[in-house]
Amino acid sequence: MSEELAKILERAEEAIANRDGSEVLQLCEDLHYADLAELFEDIDQDGREFLTETLGAEKFSEILAELPDTLVEKTLDSFEPEEQREILDSLPDDDRVDILQDVSDSKRRDFLELLDEDKQEDTRTLLRYDEETAGGRMTTHIGKIGAHMTVKDAIEHLRGDQESTMTLARIFVVNDEGKLVGKIRLRDLAFNAWNVSVQSLVQDVDHSILATADQEDAAQMISRYDMLILPVVDESNRLLGVITADDAFEILEEESTEDIEKGAGISGDQSEETYLNTSITSHFKRRCGWLVILAFLAILSGFVMMRFEQTLTEIYLLALFLPMVVAAGGNTGGQASTMVIRAMALGELDPEDTMQVAWKELRLGLLLGGLLAFLIGLFAVFAPPALQFTLPSGTNFTQFGCTVAIALGAQVATSTLIGALLPIGARAVRIDPAVIAAPAITTIVDVSGMVIYFTVARSILGV
Amino acid sequence: MSEELAKILERAEEAIANRDGSEVLQLCEDLHYADLAELFEDIDQDGREFLTETLGAEKFSEILAELPDTLVEKTLDSFEPEEQREILDSLPDDDRVDILQDVSDSKRRDFLELLDEDKQEDTRTLLRYDEETAGGRMTTHIGKIGAHMTVKDAIEHLRGDQESTMTLARIFVVNDEGKLVGKIRLRDLAFNAWNVSVQSLVQDVDHSILATADQEDAAQMISRYDMLILPVVDESNRLLGVITADDAFEILEEESTEDIEKGAGISGDQSEETYLNTSITSHFKRRCGWLVILAFLAILSGFVMMRFEQTLTEIYLLALFLPMVVAAGGNTGGQASTMVIRAMALGELDPEDTMQVAWKELRLGLLLGGLLAFLIGLFAVFAPPALQFTLPSGTNFTQFGCTVAIALGAQVATSTLIGALLPIGARAVRIDPAVIAAPAITTIVDVSGMVIYFTVARSILGV
Numbered sequence: 001m002s003e004e005l006a007k008i009l010e011r012a013e014e015a016i017a018n019r020d021g022s023e024v025l026q027l028c029e030d031l032h033y034a035d036l037a038e039l040f041e042d043i044d045q046d047g048r049e050f051l052t053e054t055l056g057a058e059k060f061s062e063i064l065a066e067l068p069d070t071l072v073e074k075t076l077d078s079f080e081p082e083e084q085r086e087i088l089d090s091l092p093d094d095d096r097v098d099i100l101q102d103v104s105d106s107k108r109r110d111f112l113e114l115l116d117e118d119k120q121e122d123t124r125t126l127l128r129y130d131e132e133t134a135g136g137r138m139t140t141h142i143g144k145i146g147a148h149m150t151v152k153d154a155i156e157h158l159r160g161d162q163e164s165t166m167t168l169a170r171i172f173v174v175n176d177e178g179k180l181v182g183k184i185r186l187r188d189l190a191f192n193a194w195n196v197s198v199q200s201l202v203q204d205v206d207h208s209i210l211a212t213a214d215q216e217d218a219a220q221m222i223s224r225y226d227m228l229i230l231p232v233v234d235e236s237n238r239l240l241g242v243i244t245a246d247d248a249f250e251i252l253e254e255e256s257t258e259d260i261e262k263g264a265g266i267s268g269d270q271s272e273e274t275y276l277n278t279s280i281t282s283h284f285k286r287r288c289g290w291l292v293i294l295a296f297l298a299i300l301s302g303f304v305m306m307r308f309e310q311t312l313t314e315i316y317l318l319a320l321f322l323p324m325v326v327a328a329g330g331n332t333g334g335q336a337s338t339m340v341i342r343a344m345a346l347g348e349l350d351p352e353d354t355m356q357v358a359w360k361e362l363r364l365g366l367l368l369g370g371l372l373a374f375l376i377g378l379f380a381v382f383a384p385p386a387l388q389f390t391l392p393s394g395t396n397f398t399q400f401g402c403t404v405a406i407a408l409g410a411q412v413a414t415s416t417l418i419g420a421l422l423p424i425g426a427r428a429v430r431i432d433p434a435v436i437a438a439p440a441i442t443t444i445v446d447v448s449g450m451v452i453y454f455t456v457a458r459s460i461l462g463v
Numbered sequence: 464m465s466e467e468l469a470k471i472l473e474r475a476e477e478a479i480a481n482r483d484g485s486e487v488l489q490l491c492e493d494l495h496y497a498d499l500a501e502l503f504e505d506i507d508q509d510g511r512e513f514l515t516e517t518l519g520a521e522k523f524s525e526i527l528a529e530l531p532d533t534l535v536e537k538t539l540d541s542f543e544p545e546e547q548r549e550i551l552d553s554l555p556d557d558d559r560v561d562i563l564q565d566v567s568d569s570k571r572r573d574f575l576e577l578l579d580e581d582k583q584e585d586t587r588t589l590l591r592y593d594e595e596t597a598g599g600r601m602t603t604h605i606g607k608i609g610a611h612m613t614v615k616d617a618i619e620h621l622r623g624d625q626e627s628t629m630t631l632a633r634i635f636v637v638n639d640e641g642k643l644v645g646k647i648r649l650r651d652l653a654f655n656a657w658n659v660s661v662q663s664l665v666q667d668v669d670h671s672i673l674a675t676a677d678q679e680d681a682a683q684m685i686s687r688y689d690m691l692i693l694p695v696v697d698e699s700n701r702l703l704g705v706i707t708a709d710d711a712f713e714i715l716e717e718e719s720t721e722d723i724e725k726g727a728g729i730s731g732d733q734s735e736e737t738y739l740n741t742s743i744t745s746h747f748k749r750r751c752g753w754l755v756i757l758a759f760l761a762i763l764s765g766f767v768m769m770r771f772e773q774t775l776t777e778i779y780l781l782a783l784f785l786p787m788v789v790a791a792g793g794n795t796g797g798q799a800s801t802m803v804i805r806a807m808a809l810g811e812l813d814p815e816d817t818m819q820v821a822w823k824e825l826r827l828g829l830l831l832g833g834l835l836a837f838l839i840g841l842f843a844v845f846a847p848p849a850l851q852f853t854l855p856s857g858t859n860f861t862q863f864g865c866t867v868a869i870a871l872g873a874q875v876a877t878s879t880l881i882g883a884l885l886p887i888g889a890r891a892v893r894i895d896p897a898v899i900a901a902p903a904i905t906t907i908v909d910v911s912g913m914v915i916y917f918t919v920a921r922s923i924l925g926v
Contacts, residue, residue: 343737
């Protein structure tokens with residue numbers, strides 16, 4: 001955020017605190033509704049009521065569309081029915097549907113009743129699509145013309161709708177049955193003679209998406225193919241609406257936050273609220289699940305260690321370097337899984353690439369493990385006397401150090417491979433790779449690291 | 464990727480392997496250049512040469528713009544100078560500049576010489592901006608009209624340039640000095656009478672960006688304000704070019720991959736190559752740095768543990784549950800840092816929010832730690848006899864279990880706070896929070912966990 005914007009927001013917060021209506025109005029005039037929504041989120045309940053009253057229903061409608069899900073119902077409820085009607089009526093249909101998806105069923109019925117019949121009908125149709133699908137995200141206000149029109153017809157047709165049409169960067173051409181037959185650009189209309197037929201200007205539509213498809217697929221298509229507008233069709237290729245680049249930004253941001261959070265063992269739907277506005281209860285609920293599961297799984301590793309009781313009591317100093325060996329496995333496994341999960345998210349890895357991934361990570365694991373073992377081995381041989389510690393009789397410091405180094409190398413090599421293959425395995429059994437990776441790797445690598453460590457120690461040191 | 468597309472790509476790979484030129488041409492006709500670039504990356508060197516020859520220079524130019532940095536020079540070099548000229552000439556200027564930024568200095572000079580003088584001049588100007596700035600990313604082929612024109616002048620002016628203009632979704636209006644005075648939509652021209660003055664239709668430009676600004680700021684502005692096109696200006700507000708939504712998608716994807724990778728301790732610039740096409744050497748280089756640093760830092764934790772030698776030898780069983788306590792700290796610290804880093808990346812957290820974050824995470828840490836301590840405590844009290852193990856005289860199983868539980872609770876509470884505050888601290892001293900988080904948290908939390916664990920054990924069990 002620019003400093004200038006931060007300053008305006010701060011002054012606006014002050015003006016709201018002072019209940020200075022005219023100052024608020026003046027400051028808000030320069031702000032985009034995305035900024036206004038942020039301002040609204042940052043102030044307390046009384047401030048919010050003051051701000052909504054000051055701005056009025058119509059100006060507020062665009063802000064409402066930018067608010068997090070959890071604030072929508074409460075905020076909309078604070079208006080009189082007539083204002084609610086005004087807000088809902090002035091919104092583009094995709095935003096209206098978004099808002100109605102965020103409120104309770106009974107409220108949704110009430111709010112729908114406020115609209116005139118045409119809009120009710122349109123909105124109900126859109127509400128049938130799941131919120132996370134292309135259909136649930138699309139707008140129906142699009143530039144649409146018939147294939148039989150001339151440039152003159154087309155311009156006149158579009159002119160009539162122009163104020164309610166989201167974008168005319170692409171205009172879609174449909175046949176008499178409403179099926180998508182192509183697209184033309186507004187410039188093709190603007191720069192051509194009026195008697196030219198639309199048919200002769202129409203270009204093929206290379207990409208469209210089914211209304212029932214996942215919204216993420218739609219967003220990735222827009223991003224991959226450098227599109228501004230993606231047409232949404234039904235099973236018979238009838239044009240239903242479009243998804244625009246700004247929807248795609250929102251979808252991709254949501255999905256990316258979700259993946260990052262899952263990777264850290266944070267469960268549940270990503271909240272649209274900002275970090276600071278999310279309640280302690282909701283933070284707690286999303287974080288406690290994996291923490292508890294992992295803590296109990298980690299007890300397992302304690303019981304695994306018990307099997308090496310004898311080794312451990314004979315050379316308790318082995319315990320000192322166990323955390324390093326285990327942690328190095330966690331780090332390299334984490335790197336490998338991060339790269340593989342990211343590559344899968346960008347659509348680079350197909351299931352048949354598994355062997356290639358395994359071969360690559362096996363070599364990498366051996367290289368990384370070899371490097372670490374070599375460095376720790378060097379350290380063991382050349383450690384300054386001050387750092388050398390006394391070991392039980394029969395074990396010398398260098399031998400002990402090399403034992404740790406070999407165990408470390410083996411652990412890093414194994415963990416790299418595990419980290420890369422676990423997400424692929426998860427996807428194969430239809431578990432979200434992002435959710436399995438970090439938690440599962442931690443546990444599996446901890447246990448395997450201990451077994452490797454003590455097995456190496458037993459065979460080299462003979463304890 | 465859709466199954467249909469995957470099938471076409473597979474068939475194309477086969478056709479290339481069989482050197483079946485006409486089949487390749489036919490299959491490639493349906494493919495978008497983003498798909499063709501993927502195909503090109505997936506095949507071997509001989510296949511690539513065959514594909515470039517088959518497609519020809521002009522068709523290949525768009526593919527070249529989509530290739531990863533590391534492939535650009537080699538690929539362009541494989542063409543004859545006349546073809547190179549054709550490729551570079553047919554590209555939009557932002558893509559041409561991107562490509563020239565990816566080749567060596569001497570090659571860049573050679574390639575520039577191939578262009579006609581006007582293009583050379585334009586390209587040199589753009590090359591002056593750093594690759595990661597708005598100026599380095601912009602295109603100069605924009606719809607630009609003078610404030611004094613009429614609708615008729617404007618349409619005629621734009622019509623002349625229409626084939627080289629990237630997008631006319633927004634047309635920018637400049638004064639005689641080239642300074643940005645506003646924007647109009649193509650529809651405003653198309654739907655108005657020819658004698659209307661541009662001046663009367665012009666709208667304010669709410670957002671523009673300096674050419675020297677970071678490309679990420681430009682992308683976030685486009686995403687935040689639902690823009691299709693962002694004008695890029697110099698210090699005197701002269702219009703230099705635009706950044707479009709498709710650039711923003713690319714920038715945001717790159718930045719997000721970079722942040723994810725940094726968080727896993729993967730260093731260096733994110734490679735534009737796919738995971739499978741990145742060489743082992745380059746994977747190795749990017750991953751070994753943090754692994755080695757962390758392994759040596761982890762040795763520290765071994766020396767910390769040595770200070771508790773007496774406690775450990777007296778009740779060696781304490782070693783069994785140390786990994787669990789340490790890992791739980793890593794997990795909760797990781798969750799907290801992930802949430803805070805994400806909130807910072809989305810611009811939700813300002814430095815003055817630090818106390819709020821600390822207070823929130825302190826309460827969360829106590830809740831999460833309390834929950835875990837309670838559950839492990841329950842487990843200790845009610846553990847089935849089969850799981851109970853013998854302890855040295857003077858310590859009973861329940862007392863031992865409660866010690867572990869209390870240490871766990873304290874460790875989780877501390878680590879939650881550390882995990883949340885470290886990224887904020889990193890930003891305060893201008894270190895990228897994404898790079899510091901995971902590695903630093905692992906080490907700090909490991910050491911603090913050990914100290915907490917043994918201190919609690921000493922005071923409760925009296926060893």
